[in-house]
Amino acid sequence: MRDSERFPLALTPTPLVEAASLSRILGGPRILIKRDDLTGRIVGGNKIRKLEYLLADARRAGATHVVTGGGAQSNHAAQTAVCARMAGLEALLVLSRPAPGLPCGNLLVHRLLGITPEYVDRYEPDDLEEAMQDCCRRLARAGNRPYLIPLGGSTVVGIRGYADCWHEIASQCRTLGVSPAAIYSATGTGGTLAGLLLGHLEAPAPCRLVGVDVGAIPGEGPLPRAEALVAEARGGPCPTLPVELNRRQIGPGYARPGPDCLTAMRLFLQTEGLLLDPAYTGKAAAALIVDIGAGRWQRDATVVFIHTGGAAGFFTEGMAAQLDNPPA
Ligand SMILES: Cc1ncc(COP(=O)(O)O)c(C=O)c1O
Known part of the structure; x- marks a missing residue:
């Protein structure tokens, strides 16, 4: 490339x-x-190197939003949210539910950006992928152009x-x-x-x-x-x-x-x-x-x-x- x-x-x-x-x-x-x-x-x-290619691809595809997800403290999700904003795109995050308690770690990054993640109850890659696809379908129905970044940007x-x-x-x-x-x-x-x-x-x-x-x-x-x-x-x-x-x-x-x-x-x-x-x-x-x-x-x-x-x-x-x- x-x-x-x-x-x-x-x-x-x-x-x-x-x-x-x-x-x-x-x-x-x-x-x-x-x-x-x-x-x-x-x-x-490590995700920053992948996001350079993924976000360029999303922009080329004319995306308005990126959708991604991961575990409760996903580094990938937080990094995607931040870098998507830098690229002029909105991010929607699907995460497994964090343990109850004070928000900490990467959850604070989403808060600072004003992003409220959607949560699934269990950390299961298949459940997360399905919820992310569902999120894309909803965005598309509302007239947006979502770009799905699978778990880990892989x-x-x-x-x-x-x-x-x-x-x-x-x-x-x-x-x-x-x-x-x-x-x-x-x-x-x-x-x-x-x-x-x-x-x-x-x-x-x-x-x-x-x-x-x-x-x-x-x-x-x-x-x-x-x-x-x-x-x-x-x-x-x-x-x-x-x-x-x-x-x-x-x-x-x-x-x-x-x-x-x-x-x-x-x-x-x-x-x-x-x-x-x-x-x-x-x-x-x-x-x-x-x-x-x-x-x-x-x-x-x-x-x-x-x-x-x-x-x-x-x-x-x-x-x-x-x-x-x-x-x-
Ligand atoms: C700090 C860190 N190291 C390594 C990895 C593994 O990368 P990959 O999912 O590409 O195997 C991740 C993935 O989230 C990560 O956050």
Whole structure:
């Protein structure tokens, strides 16, 4: 895609930084952190790259509204609402009902924008998608032109943002003169992973992609979706790729951290001053730490960890409850 096919939002390239203290304390490989938490809108994060393509597509289609959704504290939904306004579009959000209590985290972002989300009672991807389609039908009947952005912005258009990220990492590694053995990233709906895979196919490298499943898609998980998106983007079946899905950090469930996640969050904060979140990046970091502890990566190897953002998820009542009563 050409640059004109993006609505400019992300401050890219995001830095690729050395995590020397973390690496030292783990006695492990060289660790580089791709700071996609610094994509530059709201509290940053991975969705901004996807939204550049999605919002450009919505504008090209003559949309008046975008409709999207997610879990109660969805980063994607809040980021879409903000960036849609920047692009001159209205946003309608369908979320799973938050726990009763004080609104916090991303819910405050919607409030500041004057958006009242519609709620479904359970966090079930199918229920959310159905409610979003219903919302589009209502908007269309009232004479509007809705543009549906599925959960996580994970469409063939949106994933292009993470193919870009792959190329960015490759170019930054070339400048540093390193060839990473692996790239770790949290994977929820699979779009970020699909984009990285697409980039990998466009510019292959001897590098393993480790997608750390956070439990957002119950059952089959995100890999079949990611592969289908890559196949759609390439107009043909997805060849066998050096990708693996790590499902060992789902813990008590989506958006609920297990003990390894909390340990990883503490370690990243203490060594690198980096805030991870309990739903995504904490779990991805936990997978990296466990793998290093098991001796998977040699000391002279380099691994890249993509910090996909999510800070708003830390400042929630759910997080306070976890810190008061940590999981066993
Ligand atoms: C902070 C963060 N990291 C990672 C992801 C996973 O991205 P994807 O849904 O594209 O797999 C999300 C998705 O919401 C996210 O908010």
